[in-house]
Amino acid sequence: MEAAHKKEAGKTAFAEYDYSNFYYGAGDDPLNLLKPFSEWYAEALPNGYYLYSEPLQTAPTTRVTVKNRKNGKLVDLLNLASYNYLGISYRPEVKQAAIAAIEKYGLGASGSPILSGTLDIHKELEDSVASFKDKEAAILFPTGYSANVGFISALMRAGDSILLDQYSHASIVDGAILAKSKTTFFRHNNPMDLERKLLKCTGKKLVVVEGVYSMDGDVCALPEIVEVAKRHGARILIDEAHSTFLFGQNGRGVAEHFGLDKEVDFHLGTFSKSLGGQGGFVCGSKDLIDYVNAFGRSRFFSCNLAPMIAAGLKAGLEIAENEPELRAKLWSNVAYMRRRFAEEGIDIGKSTSQVMPVLINNDARVFAVAEKIQDRGLYLQPVTYPAVPKHKSRLRISISAAHTEAELEFATQTIGSVLREEGIIQ
Numbered sequence: 185m186e187a188a189h190k191k192e193a194g195k196t197a198f199a200e201y202d203y204s205n206f207y208y209g210a211g212d213d214p215l216n217l218l219k220p221f222s223e224w225y226a227e228a229l230p231n232g233y234y235l236y237s238e239p240l241q242t243a244p245t246t247r248v249t250v251k252n253r254k255n256g257k258l259v260d261l262l263n264l265a266s267y268n269y270l271g272i273s274y275r276p277e278v279k280q281a282a283i284a285a286i287e288k289y290g291l292g293a294s295g296s297p298i299l300s301g302t303l304d305i306h307k308e309l310e311d312s313v314a315s316f317k318d319k320e321a322a323i324l325f326p327t328g329y330s331a332n333v334g335f336i337s338a339l340m341r342a343g344d345s346i347l348l349d350q351y352s353h354a355s356i357v358d359g360a361i362l363a364k365s366k367t368t369f370f371r372h373n374n375p376m377d378l379e380r381k382l383l384k385c386t387g388k389k390l391v392v393v394e395g396v397y398s399m400d401g402d403v404c405a406l407p408e409i410v411e412v413a414k415r416h417g418a419r420i421l422i423d424e425a426h427s428t429f430l431f432g433q434n435g436r437g438v439a440e441h442f443g444l445d446k447e448v449d450f451h452l453g454t455f456s457k458s459l460g461g462q463g464g465f466v467c468g469s470k471d472l473i474d475y476v477n478a479f480g481r482s483r484f485f486s487c488n489l490a491p492m493i494a495a496g497l498k499a500g501l502e503i504a505e506n507e508p509e510l511r512a513k514l515w516s517n518v519a520y521m522r523r524r525f526a527e528e529g530i531d532i533g534k535s536t537s538q539v540m541p542v543l544i545n546n547d548a549r550v551f552a553v554a555e556k557i558q559d560r561g562l563y564l565q566p567v568t569y570p571a572v573p574k575h576k577s578r579l580r581i582s583i584s585a586a587h588t589e590a591e592l593e594f595a596t597q598t599i600g601s602v603l604r605e606e607g608i609i610q
């Protein structure tokens with residue numbers, strides 16, 4: 185591996201490699217992994233990989249100040265990268281609630297939720313989430329990632345079958361690995377392929393889908409998937425990380441949007457996207473939540489959410505509930521951006537949501553294109569394998585209700601002009 189990398193080292197050799205080239209190393213020492221990777225990384229960084237983890241110096245509002253990792257300069261950019269879809273994370277009510285909680289409780293929960301780490305504010309947040317989602321009960325996890333890992337492994341065992349969309353988020357895949365069930369991937373959003381795979385499954389069956397797919401922005405074909413899953417006696421888990429608080433008449437998510445809230449068995453979400461906070465949750469019947477409380481290891485072997493986060497989330501949830509105009513503004517921004525991107529000939533694949541991939545489909549070029557766009561004032565992220573399949577690289581854009589049309593217009597024109605200069609569009 186090391187030799188191969190050195191042999192090809194040249195102007196663009198870094199782009200021939202991705203993390204998968206460095207999974208295995210020679211010899212018996214785990215430290216052998218480090219040198220080939222650090223040599224490649226040293227070359228990759230000045231070639232555009234530096235665009236990851238550039239420290240923001242401000243709140244994730246629509247304008248951010250970012251420290252350019254290449255030259256150390258602070259730059260003021262239009263933010264198209266944060267998940268703050270409703271602009272809630274920096275609302276004064278949210279900040280005040282978090283400040284009041286820190287005055288009352290101090291910094292952290294200082295304990296596991298099943299031991300000393302459950303505070304009244306956690307219970308209040310769980311009740312608010314359950315009521316918002318119109319379910320009997322809800323349970324908190326430290327992150328959305330741990331909600332998937334903990335919930336799936338709490339419910340499924342060796343000998344059972346888990347069916348995952350091929351574009352499932354890593355947290356869903358990791359939950360299935362931990363459950364040690366037989367895991368089968370079906371073609372993305374393809375109910376016919378799900379059916380073919382279900383026919384070969386044994387044991388308890390769980391189908392996992394996402395409301396909105398996080399890298400493509402397309403919406404789950406839920407009616408067809410529910411129909412197939414039910415016909416084959418499979419239960420359905422929907423991860424609404426990118427759709428809770430946005431879709432459906434009451435903002436409950438894609439299941440509500442399709443009128444299938446009751447048909448879907450398990451509902452999971454995160455607080456890190458539309459509420460701009462942190463944490464994950466599962467909601468459903470009281471029996472289900474009691475079971476998850478007892479078997480969700482990623483929850484109870486971890487400290488509970490910081491009380492200031494729980495308090496901020498409760499205030500954010502009230503905003504999401506009481507200000508449906510935020511959702512309306514988001515959807516009008518999405519419609520504006522979709523129309524303008526179409527007029528400019530910018531390909532966003534099958535996205536119909538606030539997550540828009542600008543498809544570059546060339547792992548070597550996506551960094552150069554992202555760098556040029558950032559130099560012209562936009563903060564957005566290049567995404568490559570393993571977050572998306574190889575050669576499906578893209579620039580990932582998140583639209584927020586907080587964006588103005590003038591900001592979205594500037595973004596469209598900037599992206600359009602760079603893609604034209606690069607010969608990616610006409």
Ligand SMILES: Cc1ncc(COP(=O)(O)O)c(C=O)c1O
Binds near residue numbers: 330462
């Ligand atoms: C579909 C999906 N599920 C779960 C997660 C994890 O959520 P969190 O960032 O809150 O851990 C993400 C995060 O991007 C996601 O896209």
